[in-house]
Amino acid sequence: MATSVQPPAGDAVPPAGAKGAPAFDPAVLRRDFPILQRTVHGRPLAYLDSAATSQKPAAVIDALAAFYRESNANVHRGIHTLAEEATAAYEGARARTAAFLGACEDEIVFTRGTTEALNMVAWGWAFHHLQPGDTILVTLMEHHSNLVPWQQVAARGGFQLRAVPLTPDGRLDTEAFTRLLEAHRPRVVALAHMSNVLGTINPVPELARQARAAGAVVVVDGAQSVPHLPVDVGSLGADFLAFSAHKMLGPTGLGVLYGRRERLAEMEPLLGGGGMIRRVEVDRSTWADPPQRFEAGTPPIAEAAAFTAALDYLQRLGLEAVAAHERELVRYAWERLQQVPGLVLYGPGPEHRGGVLSFTLEGVHPHDLAQVLDGEGVAIRAGHHCTQPLHRHLGVVATARASFYIYNDRDDVDRLVDGIEKARRLLAGS
Numbered sequence: 456m457a458t459s460v461q462p463p464a465g466d467a468v469p470p471a472g473a474k475g476a477p478a479f480d481p482a483v484l485r486r487d488f489p490i491l492q493r494t495v496h497g498r499p500l501a502y503l504d505s506a507a508t509s510q511k512p513a514a515v516i517d518a519l520a521a522f523y524r525e526s527n528a529n530v531h532r533g534i535h536t537l538a539e540e541a542t543a544a545y546e547g548a549r550a551r552t553a554a555f556l557g558a559c560e561d562e563i564v565f566t567r568g569t570t571e572a573l574n575m576v577a578w579g580w581a582f583h584h585l586q587p588g589d590t591i592l593v594t595l596m597e598h599h600s601n602l603v604p605w606q607q608v609a610a611r612g613g614f615q616l617r618a619v620p621l622t623p624d625g626r627l628d629t630e631a632f633t634r635l636l637e638a639h640r641p642r643v644v645a646l647a648h649m650s651n652v653l654g655t656i657n658p659v660p661e662l663a664r665q666a667r668a669a670g671a672v673v674v675v676d677g678a679q680s681v682p683h684l685p686v687d688v689g690s691l692g693a694d695f696l697a698f699s700a701h702k703m704l705g706p707t708g709l710g711v712l713y714g715r716r717e718r719l720a721e722m723e724p725l726l727g728g729g730g731m732i733r734r735v736e737v738d739r740s741t742w743a744d745p746p747q748r749f750e751a752g753t754p755p756i757a758e759a760a761a762f763t764a765a766l767d768y769l770q771r772l773g774l775e776a777v778a779a780h781e782r783e784l785v786r787y788a789w790e791r792l793q794q795v796p797g798l799v800l801y802g803p804g805p806e807h808r809g810g811v812l813s814f815t816l817e818g819v820h821p822h823d824l825a826q827v828l829d830g831e832g833v834a835i836r837a838g839h840h841c842t843q844p845l846h847r848h849l850g851v852v853a854t855a856r857a858s859f860y861i862y863n864d865r866d867d868v869d870r871l872v873d874g875i876e877k878a879r880r881l882l883a884g885s
């Protein structure tokens with residue numbers, strides 16, 4: 456294909472796969488991200504909202520534009536050069552994604568995002584395979600997108616929905632998990648790999664092993680883990696894994712559903728239309744094999760081409776190095792934030808979490824806190840972060856959340872803490 460997908464700036468990253476390569480330098484990486492060159496309210500931007508969406512390196516933006524400039528056409532069926540290039544870009548992204556996860560190409564379904572992927576599993580697999588009275592097991596830390604679809608299918612199919620409780624420090628109660636498995640023999644276990652609020656990294660390989668041994672199909676919401684940790688579907692042991700390109704340097708409008716080959720073969724398509732059929736009569740149709748069965752209509756082609764550039768960028772850094780960088784940053788932020796009077800941090804200590812820190816500040820509403828920080832050029836998020844049951848469990852309506860990625864460093868954390876101190880002085884009257 457003719458799209459020119461540029462690798463990240465050579466001096467910004469260690470050579471691919473270099474063992475023992477020095478930790479990458481966020482200050483150097485930031486040069487690859489045009490948006491991080493801008494100011495907000497006259498201050499350099501400290502972007503601490505990557506759990507909502509990550510920023511994009513020039514290589515990804517260029518790949519998106521290059522597709523439209525050079526290769527734009529619809530995929531598959533076209534017998535002309537541009538259509539062949541577009542198909543190569545789209546199917547190349549599928550192959551790249553499969554390699555990234557240790558999966559096979561026909562196990563990768565492109566979706567609009569994590570939300571659509573999870574809905575596909577709920578309606579396309581669970582709705583057709585569960586019987587009334589069967590149990591779906593979720594957890595109390597789920598994002599609404601791994602909760603609401605299960606509620607919807609449970610209501611329609613007469614299934615039971617149960618949630619695994621949490622330990623006081625915000626980890627999954629694994630003993631309760633085992634008890635619930637034994638007591639209810641759930642047909643589906645749906646859980647987040649990493650919480651978007653608590654930062655908790657759940658021990659999915661062990662939980663999936665137990666759940667599958669108990670007869671459950673395991674659905675993992677990887678929206679917060681796949682961008683930040685090495686994830687290999689073989690060692691993860693899940694049946695399904697969903698995540699979004701936009702949280703891992705890629706474009707919006709593209710997500711991934713990995714499904715074990717045998718599970719995808721059993722799954723019904725959620726959408727019907729062009730591209731997903733084998734044969735169509737006026738009154739009935741048969742479906743194409745996976746993954747095409749689940750990709751009705753014109754797919755996000757340019758987005759897939761750009762996602763390849765995002766995966767190249769991440770892989771050149773190495774996901775081990777990304778995870779190590781975030782662990783170090785979280786440890787530093789955890790220590791600094793604990794020193795702030797009146798600040799309550801939610802979730803487990805740094806050893807059990809990824810680069811997400813949610814907190815409240817006594818006497819200051821999280822929205823006001825976020826507004827003061829914005830005035831300092833520090834972007835955080837405030838609200839329930841699409842986890843109302845979790846917030847109810849924590850006993851708060853909203854939290855403030857800072858989340859990290861490859862371009863953040865200790866200076867961003869220092870600016871966060873300075874901004875919080877300022878909000879405390881201005882708003883808490885202390």
Ligand code: PMP
Binds near residue numbers: 601841
């Ligand atoms: N699950 C988790 C844990 C998330 O953090 C998010 C995004 N906030 C989602 C699911 C939904 O992702 P998307 O909006 O890209 O579908």
